[in-house]
Each structure stands twice: as C-alpha cells, then as structure tokens.
Amino acid sequence: MSLPANLYATWRAQRPGAGPCREEGPPPERLLQAVWQHQRLLRDALALADGRTVRVLHPGFLNREAGPDFRDAIVQFGSETPLRGDVEIDLVASGWRAHRHDVNPNFRAVVLHVIWEGASADGLPTLALKSRLDAPLGELGEWFGGEASARGAELDGKCCGPLRELPRAELDAVLQQAALVRLQLKAAQIAARARQCGWEQSLWEALFAALGYKHNIWPMRRLAEMAGTTEGELTVEHWQAMLTGWSGLLPAELPRGRGPDAEYLRRLWDTWWRVRERFGEIILPRAAWRMSGLRPANQPLRRLALAAHWLAGRDLPALLERWFTRTVADENLSASLLELLQPAGDDFWSWHWTLKSPRLKKPQPLLGNSRLTDLAVNVILPWLWARAAAGRNPSMLARSEARLLAWPAGEDNATLRLARERLFAGSPPRGLFLRASAQQGLLQIVRDFCGQSNALCEHCRFPELVRCVGA
Ligand code: SF4
Numbered sequence: 173m174s175l176p177a178n179l180y181a182t183w184r185a186q187r188p189g190a191g192p193c194r195e196e197g198p199p200p201e202r203l204l205q206a207v208w209q210h211q212r213l214l215r216d217a218l219a220l221a222d223g224r225t226v227r228v229l230h231p232g233f234l235n236r237e238a239g240p241d242f243r244d245a246i247v248q249f250g251s252e253t254p255l256r257g258d259v260e261i262d263l264v265a266s267g268w269r270a271h272r273h274d275v276n277p278n279f280r281a282v283v284l285h286v287i288w289e290g291a292s293a294d295g296l297p298t299l300a301l302k303s304r305l306d307a308p309l310g311e312l313g314e315w316f317g318g319e320a321s322a323r324g325a326e327l328d329g330k331c332c333g334p335l336r337e338l339p340r341a342e343l344d345a346v347l348q349q350a351a352l353v354r355l356q357l358k359a360a361q362i363a364a365r366a367r368q369c370g371w372e373q374s375l376w377e378a379l380f381a382a383l384g385y386k387h388n389i390w391p392m393r394r395l396a397e398m399a400g401t402t403e404g405e406l407t408v409e410h411w412q413a414m415l416t417g418w419s420g421l422l423p424a425e426l427p428r429g430r431g432p433d434a435e436y437l438r439r440l441w442d443t444w445w446r447v448r449e450r451f452g453e454i455i456l457p458r459a460a461w462r463m464s465g466l467r468p469a470n471q472p473l474r475r476l477a478l479a480a481h482w483l484a485g486r487d488l489p490a491l492l493e494r495w496f497t498r499t500v501a502d503e504n505l506s507a508s509l510l511e512l513l514q515p516a517g518d519d520f521w522s523w524h525w526t527l528k529s530p531r532l533k534k535p536q537p538l539l540g541n542s543r544l545t546d547l548a549v550n551v552i553l554p555w556l557w558a559r560a561a562a563g564r565n566p567s568m569l570a571r572s573e574a575r576l577l578a579w580p581a582g583e584d585n586a587t588l589r590l591a592r593e594r595l596f597a598g599s600p601p602r603g604l605f606l607r608a609s610a611q612q613g614l615l616q617i618v619r620d621f622c623g624q625s626n627a628l629c630e631h632c633r634f635p636e637l638v639r640c641v642g643a
Contacts, residue, residue: 175342175641180349180613183637187620198263198288199309205241205261206316207301208286209234211390212361214304214368215397221292224250226284226299230390230460232259239278246460247284249297251453254460257283265293306364315357329594329622330629334638340601342641347604347613348577354616355576358554363562371559372489373400378551379482383475383543387462394456395419395476399483408518409436410443411480416527417444420456421473423527436520437527468525469540478538481515488512496556496571502578506541509548514539545582549608553579579608591618 176182199207207213208231218226232245240258248254258281260273265287273279274294285296292298305312335343366374377396384392398418399411406414416422417440426441428434448455461472468474482488491512500508515538522535553576560568591614592600604610617634625632 175345175349178349179641180346180353183634184353184620186633186637187624199313201261201263203313203316204263204286204288204301205234207305207312208242208259208261210361211393212306212312212315212364213301214306216368218299218304220249221298221300224297226297227254227454228390229254229394229456240273240282244459245284246457248453253453254457255283256457256459257281259284259286261286263288265290265296265298268293268296306368307360311360311364315360328597329635330632331595331621331635331638332597334635335595336597338638338641343601343604344610346638346641347610347617350613350616350620351576351609352573354612355549355554355557355573358550359558359561362551362555363558366558366562369400371555373397375489375492375551375555376400376483378555379547380479382547382551383479384472385466385470385475387466388472391419391456391460392472392475394460395479398454399479406484408480408484408515409439411483412477413440413443414447415476415480416440416473417448418451418455419461419472419476420458421461421527433520433524433531468529469536469543471526473527474521474525474538477518477521478515481518481538482513492552492556493559496568496575505575505578506544506548506580509552510539510541510544513544513547542583545579545608548579549576549582549612576612577607577609581606581611582608587618588614591615591622594622 211228211231213228215228218228220226227248229246229248230244232242235241235243235258240260242259242261244256245259246254246256247259258279260268260279260282262268262271262285265285267287268274268285273282283297285292285298287298287300289300289302307315338346362374362378365377369377373396376399377393380392380396380399381389384390395415395418399415402414422440422444423437426438463472466472485491495508495512517535518538521538523531525532525536553572557569557572560566560572588605588611592598592605595614595617596604605614621632621634629635
C-alpha cells in the first residue's frame with residue numbers, strides 16, 4: 173500500500189490547536205512568544221511606542237520558570253548603548269499591571285515590554301508587533317507547531333504500539349512526508365526574510381545563524397546583517413578582522429609575542445582599529461555571546477573565520493545554484509557540497525580553536541560533516557526550495573526534495589534521542605535513521621504532536637492516525 177502524498181500534511185492539520193489563526197483579533201500568547209523567539213519580524217523596521225528604533229541583538233532565552241518570558245536579551249534603542257535584560261510578552265500593555273509584574277521583583281530586569289498592539293503603560297519601553305510581522309498571521313499560525321519539544325518523560329509514548337505495527341515502507345513514507353513538511357516550513361521562513369532583504373542576504377543570514385549552532389544564533393545573524401551592508405571586495409583576512417571586530421570578541425590588548433600566529437593577531441588588530449571608530453555603536457557587546465560549554469569546533473570566532481572565506485568569494489549563492497542544477501549521484505551529495513564550502517586551508521584557523529589557544533599538532537578542517545549536514549538540511553536545501561517555489565519551477569522543487577530525502581544522516585542529539593525513546597521505546601527498526609530526512613521527520617512529529625501534548629500523551633491524535641494507516 174502506498175501512502176497518499178500529502179498524508180502527513182493532513183495529519184498535521186488535525187493536531188490539537190491546528191488551523192490557521194484568525195487574521196482579525198489577537199493571536200494566542202504562545203504564538204507571540206514563538207514569533208519573538210524566532211524573530212519572525214520585520215527586524216529592520218522595529219520601533220518603540222515612543223518612536224525610537226529597536227535593534228534586537230539577541231532575543232533572549234525562553235524562560236520556562238516563573239518570571240519574564242525571555243531572560244538575558246540584548247536590545248538597542250536608537251543609537252543608545254545596547255541594554256541587556258529581560259523581555260516580557262503580553263497581548264496588551266495593561267497586562268503589565270493586570271498580571272502584577274509592576275510589583276513583582278522577578279520582573280525588575282525587564283528592559284522591553286513586547287505586546288500585540290497598543291501604546292505603552294507604566295513608561296516601559298514597549299514594542300507592538302501587530303504591524304511588524306514578517307508574514308501574515310495565518311501563515312505564522314501554520315508555521316507554529318509548538319516550540320516545546322517532548323518533556324523529559326521516560327514513559328513510552330502511546331504511539332509506540334501503532335508505530336511498531338506499521339509496515340516498514342509506510343513508516344519510511346510517514347517520516348519522509350514529515351521531513352518534507354519541515355523543509356517547506358523552513359523555506360517559508362527564509363522566503364519571508366527574503367521579502368525584506370533579498371534572496372542572497374536571506375541565505376547569508378540563515379548560514380550565519382546555522383554557524384551559531386544552538387547558543388549563538390542571534391549574534392551570528394546580526395553579523396550577517398552587518399556584513400550585508402558592507403560594500404566592496406575584501407580579502408579573507410580583512411573579513412576576518414571586520415567580523416571579529418563587530419563581534420566584540422577581539423582582545424582589547426595588542427598581542428605580545430612573535431611568530432606567524434602573533435603576526436596574524438596583530439594584523440587583525442591593526443585592520444580593525446583603523447576602522448573601529450566608524451562602528452562604535454553597533455559593535456556587539458561580549459554578553460551577546462554564550463561561550464561556555466561550546467565544543468572547540470563551535471567556537472564563534474572559528475565559525476566566523478569560515479564565513480570570512482565564503483564572504484571573500486562573494487559568489488557563494490551562485491556556486492550553490494550551480495551545484496543544485498548539476499547532476500550529483502546520491503552518494504556524492506555530501507562530498508560535492510563540502511567541496512564548495514570547505515576552504516582550502518587557513519594559515520591561522522586551520523591550526524587553532526580560538527585566538528589564544530596553542531597551535532594544534534595537526535590542522536583541523538573549518539567545516540566538519542555534521543555541521544555540513546545541518547547547513548544542507550536547515551539552510552541550503554530550504555533556500556533552494558523557496559527559490560524554486562518563488563519561480564514556480566516544479567522540477568527544481570522536486571530536485572530539492574529528492575536531495576533532502578537522499579542526504580545521509582547528521583549527528584545525533586538529545587531531542588532525537590528522547591524522541592526515539594518515546595516513539596520507538598528506544599529501539600527503532602534497524603536502519604530507520606540512516607538518512608537526514610528520517611531525523612528531520614522525527615523532529616517534525618515531535619514538534620507537531622509531542623509539543624502539543626504532555627508526558628502522558630494526553631489528547632494526542634498521532635497514535636490513532638497511525639493506526640488508521642496500518643489498518
Ligand atoms: S505525544 Fe503523541 S507523538 Fe508524542 S510520544 Fe505521545 S503519542 Fe507519540
């Protein structure tokens with residue numbers, strides 16, 4: 173039995189809370205939180221109720237405890253010094269008093285009140301989102317499938333049994349369809365940004381964000397926005413100096429010592445300090461970065477060094493398009509993309525994890541296979557799919573989907589592990605997750621169904637839907 177091509181999409185429409193948001197009336201507060209968390213906003217056109225512009229250098233971290241909705245955000249009003257603090261989200265400004273935030277000490281560090289519409293209350297800097305969304309509310313409601321992934325339950329999910337009964341071909345097809353839904357949702361997000369800043373810039377921003385991994389998405393994205401305003405051709409080293417300088421992570425002191433490594437740092441320093449004055453107010457504060465707990469390969473400056481190689485070429489978008497239109501055997505997909513994205517070598521960064529770390533014994537590539545897969549499935553294929561959709565090109569749409577379905581599996585992570593525990597009692601059928609599409613499909617099911625339910629799977633329709641296929 174083969175599955176109808178859009179079966180997963182119809183399942184998705186039946187998840188709790190599914191269905192487009194009404195265009196009139198306020199959206200649910202959870203959607204507003206997701207909009208803020210993912211910055212589904214006209215980021216270049218944000219303004220406070222008092223008229224000052226707002227730049228969001230970091231939206232903060234979603235707070236699941238008592239207190240404001242987002243902790244540790246960094247925002248800049250007009251040309252003032254960036255502020256670090258919390259962000260509270262309410263539908264209307266009067267919520268501030270109605271919820272007694274004004275007398276709650278947990279809310280003392282709030283620097284920005286984000287609301288759906290209306291004027292400010294209590295003199296707090298207030299940002300209304302209603303006319304600042306990057307897509308219509310209905311589209312955002314469709315995109316939003318619940319950001320919370322499955323909570324830490326150790327119980328098998330109720331879908332475990334029905335999934336076990338499902339013939340293998342159908343199980344593969346369900347995961348693939350869910351992966352394609354995910355591809356399209358990511359593409360819609362990129363297309364929404366492209367409507368503001370153009371296709372090439374939307375690609376750069378998404379690439380930088382992916383290089384930020386989990387913790388440094390927002391400062392990386394902000395650097396892509398700044399790089400997008402730079403004119404003229406720069407060398408790799410000049411880009412490295414600019415990105416490092418904008419990042420605020422360049423050491424304040426001129427390095428001592430001799431040798432090629434110290435020379436490199438001195439050249440960065442010299443290049444940056446000659447132009448630093450011009451950028452004073454937009455240099456990111458160090459606090460915008462999370463440096464603890466990062467693997468060496470994920471150190472932001474090393475990621476930026478890689479991005480500098482891409483920027484110095486400037487023709488990366490065209491190269492990716494050429495890669496996309498050429499025929500590549502499935503088994504060569506990953507290697508052929510790596511060939512485009514991996515710089516030949518970097519005299520400094522191939523040999524160092526950070527600016528101050530000792531020289532490595534062996535050179536290390538600036539881009540590894542797991543990050544390559546992340547870039548392919550989260551950015552490059554969705555970007556190409558979005559372009560094909562915008563150009564109404566069915567063969568290119570089919571090609572981007574085929575490449576996703578053929579892409580080898582990426583690195584495992586905690587969300588995937590937990591999902592395998594819940595949906596497959598920790599033992600999925602052999603070989604089920606050899607492809608990135610199966611991983612992506614699983615993540616989408618978690619988002620659409622587990623994220624709308626609880627550890628006891630209450631009100632989740634997924635088991636019943638799966639049973640209908642197997643029947
Ligand atoms: S919430 Fe639904 S999809 Fe998630 S484990 Fe439970 S039954 Fe399965």
